[in-house]
Structures are given as C-alpha cells and as structure tokens.
Amino acid sequence: MKKTMLSMAAFAILLSISSCHKGDATTATIDIMEPIANDTIPFNESVHLEGTIVGDGKMYGYKLTYANAFTGEEYLSMVSEEKAKSYSFHEHWQNQVTDTTMLTLKVEATLDHKGFKMDKYINVLCLPQ
Numbered sequence: 001m002k003k004t005m006l007s008m009a010a011f012a013i014l015l016s017i018s019s020c021h022k023g024d025a026t027t028a029t030i031d032i033m034e035p036i037a038n039d040t041i042p043f044n045e046s047v048h049l050e051g052t053i054v055g056d057g058k059m060y061g062y063k064l065t066y067a068n069a070f071t072g073e074e075y076l077s078m079v080s081e082e083k084a085k086s087y088s089f090h091e092h093w094q095n096q097v098t099d100t101t102m103l104t105l106k107v108e109a110t111l112d113h114k115g116f117k118m119d120k121y122i123n124v125l126c127l128p129q
Contacts, residue, residue, distance in 0.1 A: 024112040025055030030120040037122040043129040053087045060110040069102035
C-alpha cells in the first residue's frame, strides 16, 4: 500500500512538472502589414508578405504559406522553429500563375510546446500574363 501511494505521488509530481511550461504564450497578435487584403498582383510581380507576431509569452515558431485559395495547392511554405516572444517576417513569392488565381497568404504561430496554434490570413488576386 505504501509503495502504491509513493508511486502515485511520484507520478503526479512528474506529470505536473512535464506539463507545466511557465512562460509559454497563450495568445498572440499577428499583424500583416503587406500586402493589403484583396490587392491585385500583376503577372511577374512579387507578392510581398511582411508583418509581425507578438505573443504574451514564449512561442515555438511560425509558418508562412502562399496557397491557391480554391484548390489548396501550396506555392510556397516556410517554417521557423525558433523559440521567441516575437517574430518579424518578410518574404516574397513571384506571381507566375497561368490563370487568374485567388491566393491565400497564411501566417500561423505555434504558441506552446503542445502545438496550440493561432493564425491569420488574407487573400490577394493574382493575374496571369
């Protein structure tokens, strides 16, 4: 009986230590400064994605995605796994679409060690040649 109680107490302590990550973010503010939502991007022009992510604690990285809004096809995806309280991003993708395409630009922040995420996205219209 004593061994069982001791084992249960040790398990409870280990569980509380492993599940507690003080300082992890619980929320974040994602600001996309460029482009402006619903912008029109001519053929062969760069789609400039710039902004910031600011968490209320330590975050576990972010992902930027340029994808076709209707098919989901990803044209470009970038991942950062750096742990920080804030991030700045500045990326480019060259518009080479062959048909008029609605492009979704998505910014996704990983808030904690469990993988809880927050995201923000905007759409822009890419024109063909």
